[in-house]
Amino acid sequence: MLLVLLSLVLLLASSMLALSLSRNPSRAQDAGAYGAVLASLCGLLPAGRVLFTGRTDTLSLPWPVPLGSLTFNLDPLAAFFLVPVFLLTGLSAVYGVDYLKSYAGRKPLGLAWAAFNTLTAAMVLVFTAANAVLFMLGWELMAAASFLLVLFEHEKAQARRAAFIYLTAGGTGALMLLAAFSLLGQASPSLDYSAFAPLTGHAASAVFLLALCGFGLKAGFIPLHVWLPEAHPAAPSQVSAVMSGIMIKTGVYGIIRVLGFLTPWQEWWGWTLLVLGAVSCLLGALFALAQHELKRVLAYSSIENVGIILMALGLGAVAAVNGAPVMAALAFAGALLHIFNHSLFKGLLFMGAGAVLHAAGTAELEALGGLGKRMPRTALFFLAGSAAACALPPFNGFAGEFLVYLGAFKSINYSGAPALAGVIAGLSLAAAGALAAAAFTRAAGAAFLGEPRTERAARTHEAGPLMLFAMGALALLCLLAGLAGPLLLLPLGSALASAFGLPAALEAVRASAIPLVYISAAGLLLLLLAGIAVARRRAFLGDKKPAAGLTWDCGYAAPSPRMQYGASSFAQPLTDFFQPVLRKIGQYPVISEYFPAKASFSTEAQAVFYNSVYLPVGARIRDLAFRFSWIQHGRLQIYIMYIVVTLIALLLWKL
Amino acid sequence: MHTFAELTIVFIILMDLALAVTGSLSSCIRLVALQGVVAGVLPLLAGHGAPHLRAVAFAAVIISLKGVIFPWLLMRARDRSGAGKDVEPLISYPASIMLCLGAFIASSWLGSRLPLPEANVAWIVPASLATIFTGFLLITTRRKAITQVLGYLVIENGIYIFGLALFVEQPMMVELAILLDVFVAVFVMGIAIFHISREFDHIDTAELSELSDWRRGEYGK
Numbered sequence: 001m002l003l004v005l006l007s008l009v010l011l012l013a014s015s016m017l018a019l020s021l022s023r024n025p026s027r028a029q030d031a032g033a034y035g036a037v038l039a040s041l042c043g044l045l046p047a048g049r050v051l052f053t054g055r056t057d058t059l060s061l062p063w064p065v066p067l068g069s070l071t072f073n074l075d076p077l078a079a080f081f082l083v084p085v086f087l088l089t090g091l092s093a094v095y096g097v098d099y100l101k102s103y104a105g106r107k108p109l110g111l112a113w114a115a116f117n118t119l120t121a122a123m124v125l126v127f128t129a130a131n132a133v134l135f136m137l138g139w140e141l142m143a144a145a146s147f148l149l150v151l152f153e154h155e156k157a158q159a160r161r162a163a164f165i166y167l168t169a170g171g172t173g174a175l176m177l178l179a180a181f182s183l184l185g186q187a188s189p190s191l192d193y194s195a196f197a198p199l200t201g202h203a204a205s206a207v208f209l210l211a212l213c214g215f216g217l218k219a220g221f222i223p224l225h226v227w228l229p230e231a232h233p234a235a236p237s238q239v240s241a242v243m244s245g246i247m248i249k250t251g252v253y254g255i256i257r258v259l260g261f262l263t264p265w266q267e268w269w270g271w272t273l274l275v276l277g278a279v280s281c282l283l284g285a286l287f288a289l290a291q292h293e294l295k296r297v298l299a300y301s302s303i304e305n306v307g308i309i310l311m312a313l314g315l316g317a318v319a320a321v322n323g324a325p326v327m328a329a330l331a332f333a334g335a336l337l338h339i340f341n342h343s344l345f346k347g348l349l350f351m352g353a354g355a356v357l358h359a360a361g362t363a364e365l366e367a368l369g370g371l372g373k374r375m376p377r378t379a380l381f382f383l384a385g386s387a388a389a390c391a392l393p394p395f396n397g398f399a400g401e402f403l404v405y406l407g408a409f410k411s412i413n414y415s416g417a418p419a420l421a422g423v424i425a426g427l428s429l430a431a432a433g434a435l436a437a438a439a440f441t442r443a444a445g446a447a448f449l450g451e452p453r454t455e456r457a458a459r460t461h462e463a464g465p466l467m468l469f470a471m472g473a474l475a476l477l478c479l480l481a482g483l484a485g486p487l488l489l490l491p492l493g494s495a496l497a498s499a500f501g502l503p504a505a506l507e508a509v510r511a512s513a514i515p516l517v518y519i520s521a522a523g524l525l526l527l528l529l530a531g532i533a534v535a536r537r538r539a540f541l542g543d544k545k546p547a548a549g550l551t552w553d554c555g556y557a558a559p560s561p562r563m564q565y566g567a568s569s570f571a572q573p574l575t576d577f578f579q580p581v582l583r584k585i586g587q588y589p590v591i592s593e594y595f596p597a598k599a600s601f602s603t604e605a606q607a608v609f610y611n612s613v614y615l616p617v618g619a620r621i622r623d624l625a626f627r628f629s630w631i632q633h634g635r636l637q638i639y640i641m642y643i644v645v646t647l648i649a650l651l652l653w654k655l
Numbered sequence: 656m657h658t659f660a661e662l663t664i665v666f667i668i669l670m671d672l673a674l675a676v677t678g679s680l681s682s683c684i685r686l687v688a689l690q691g692v693v694a695g696v697l698p699l700l701a702g703h704g705a706p707h708l709r710a711v712a713f714a715a716v717i718i719s720l721k722g723v724i725f726p727w728l729l730m731r732a733r734d735r736s737g738a739g740k741d742v743e744p745l746i747s748y749p750a751s752i753m754l755c756l757g758a759f760i761a762s763s764w765l766g767s768r769l770p771l772p773e774a775n776v777a778w779i780v781p782a783s784l785a786t787i788f789t790g791f792l793l794i795t796t797r798r799k800a801i802t803q804v805l806g807y808l809v810i811e812n813g814i815y816i817f818g819l820a821l822f823v824e825q826p827m828m829v830e831l832a833i834l835l836d837v838f839v840a841v842f843v844m845g846i847a848i849f850h851i852s853r854e855f856d857h858i859d860t861a862e863l864s865e866l867s868d869w870r871r872g873e874y875g876k
């Protein structure tokens with residue numbers, strides 16, 4: 001625990017240092033990055049130890065805040081979340097040094113690094129706090145730091161809009177969490193987690209719903225996802241990697257924690273989680289398919305993955321309530337494993353998208369192409385990340401989803417609710433997997449394969465060495481985590497035990513090690529075959545140079561890169577099919593002559609929920625607020641009178 | 656000894672009422688100064704036996720600040736800002752005095768209900784509360800910025816008397832710190848009034864609503 005505190009101190013101190021060095025950008029970069037990397041190394045040790053021994057580490061210090069206490073609790077669940085925090089922020093900091101270099105002089109890098117390290121510290125606080133006041137402090141700090149980072153390129157109207165949406169979502173979520181914690185703490189002597197008295201009936205349901213919405217606004221499942229596709233493209237790429245990789249998981253962590261306070265569960269909670277998760281994994285993958293910007297594709301893919309995690313949690317909850325502990329344990333294990341895996345591959349993918357953005361100046365898929373020849377390493381790493389995101393073995397995305405599938409298949413042993421839940425989860429997972437595969441084939445293909453669609457894309461260069469190092473490390477971790485599935489079950493088991501109990505069912509999770517061993521063996525075999533193929537090709541080619549020529553062009557005399565399949569044309573059959581959901585807006589030229597002139601067409605993927613739900617509701621709230629504008633008239637005297645009246649009312653109330 | 660203290664309390668309440676009806680700015684400043692001086696003398700009267708040297712020195716500091724320096728600063732601010740002679744209330748004087756009387760009745764009731772240690776001077780808690788309310792009245796119902804400073808000073812007087820009700824001799828450091836705060840506040844407010852009048856040619860706070868970023872109708876639809 002002391003090491004975790006040390007890493008907290010390191011993070012905060014280095015962020016102060018970076019801020020004070022803002023005049024010297026390269027020094028500020030050094031201060032921020034070294035602080036983040038050291039803190040990561042420092043924090044990984046205790047987190048790993050707690051995970052492998054399964055022993056909880058607690059530290060309590062007095063704190064003169066009402067109802068607050070500086071109680072830190074590093075139990076296996078918190079440690080399970082801390083490992084990706086430290087892995088991802090450390091590597092993102094390394095990546096950021098190269099990525100931000102070009103901004104030196106134009107942007108306050110000291111402030112950016114201060115916000116980045118504060119964001120990390122806040123996440124550590126959120127995961128280790130064992131007191132609601134301390135937790136909320138970390139939560140708000142996290143929101144504020146990431147808000148600043150979303151606003152990094154504040155001269156762009158889009159970034160300001162994204163930051164505003166993000167701030168609104170964060171504030172609304174925090175309000176709901178305050179309500180949830182005050183309900184939880186109503187019958188308790190303090191707001192320490194250990195002191196929460198168990199709730200039952202409607203009070204418990206109210207806490208569940210408030211926590212689901214409050215944490216959901218951070219986790220970003222549909223329909224609470226609107227800030228994700230706005231904020232991720234706006235933030236610097238290493239920040240999007242951290243935000244998407246691990247920050248949104250604080251929401252999932254919160255839901256798991258609150259479920260822990262609310263035993264016994266009610267069945268409909270599980271169904272709510274299951275349905276929301278299924279909807280958001282399906283729609284997330286579908287929306288990802290229709291986006292034109294690489295980082296937006298990734299943001300919607302995060303929504304999909306959070307949906308998978310939530311669905312697995314729901315499946316587990318339904319199973320646990322209906323007396324199917326083995327199925328529950330498998331589903332929960334799948335959820336947790338997928339949280340870990342997603343943080344690795346989504347971090348990698350955002351870094352890859354950042355490298356593309358950095359090199360080509362844009363992440364619009366229709367303006368890219370052919371980057372695989374120009375930045376081969378980035379392309380390789382991005383491909384690895386995409387394979388993981390599509391849950392293809394031997395990469396890590398497969399293991400977590402496989403456990404969820406195992407849990408869903410267990411439902412054939414039962415009838416009634418668990419069986420139905422298993423069927424829903426299995427089908428949604430399969431459909432979302434297929435859509436995600438299409439989305440990533442499209443994104444990776446449009447960006448890296450074929451010929452450059454613009455001149456700017458043709459002049460790109462490979463990413464800097466530190467960026468490549470960070471991406472390579474994450475790609476390697478993705479591969480290793482995919483191959484080492486069986487070994488991950490030990491830390492996973494202790495995290496499961498600390499989050500959900502279910503001691504008997506843990507055996508079932510251990511038993512699932514056997515199929516995982518087969519999968520790892522098959523993955524190794526696949527790698528071996530791929531290696532042999534590459535070696536054979538090398539040996540066969542020898543010194544000979546492969547000749548480059550045109551692809552068969554149907555006999556057309558003057559093919560140009562514009563005639564390739566584009567990102568939109570690749571996805572068109574699918575997006576047309578789902579048009580009732582996607583509601584693309586398109587402008588297509590009508591060709592009526594034999595020799596048509598130059599024409600253009602455009603399609604735009606709408607933010608369906610934002611436009612048709614949030615905008616009308618927001619307008620209604622604004623109208624309501626303006627109805628009270630007479631209270632705020634700018635008269636100083638009356639403002640003071642409000643204060644006096646409030647004070648007197650409080651005095652009288654306490655008499 | 657306590658008879659004097661009680662008479663002083665009555666005097667303070669009367670000054671509250673006078674503040675509510677006085678229309679001249681300079682009389683208001685003098686009244687506030689006088690109230691400060693009387694409040695400063697109060698601890699010397701309320702204690703048992705001969706007062707400590709420390710208490711006397713302390714009273715001297717308070718009296719010189721509230722009786723000499725503050726009125727001087729305020730008069731200067733009034734002259735420099737060209738504030739005119741009237742206090743320009745937002746409500747009529749009869750309404751002001753009714754509110755002040757109501758505040759006094761409410762404070763008497765409140766003083767009997769508050770769980771406080773027994774004060775050794777009668778009426779000291781209601782008087783202090785009434786003074787605080789009068790200060791708020793001055794702040795909320797007078798138009799000029801300078802009367803708001805005056806209201807602030809009256810509130811401080813009230814708080815000071817309230818403190819006396821609880822401890823006859825307050826810890827000197829605490830009270831000195833408060834006094835320092837008040838001094839700085841009056842100083843800053845004086846400067847602010849001067850700047851407001853320079854920017855806007857008046858110190859009418861009601862017109863400051865122009866500064867609000869809120870324009871009804873413009874923003875709404």
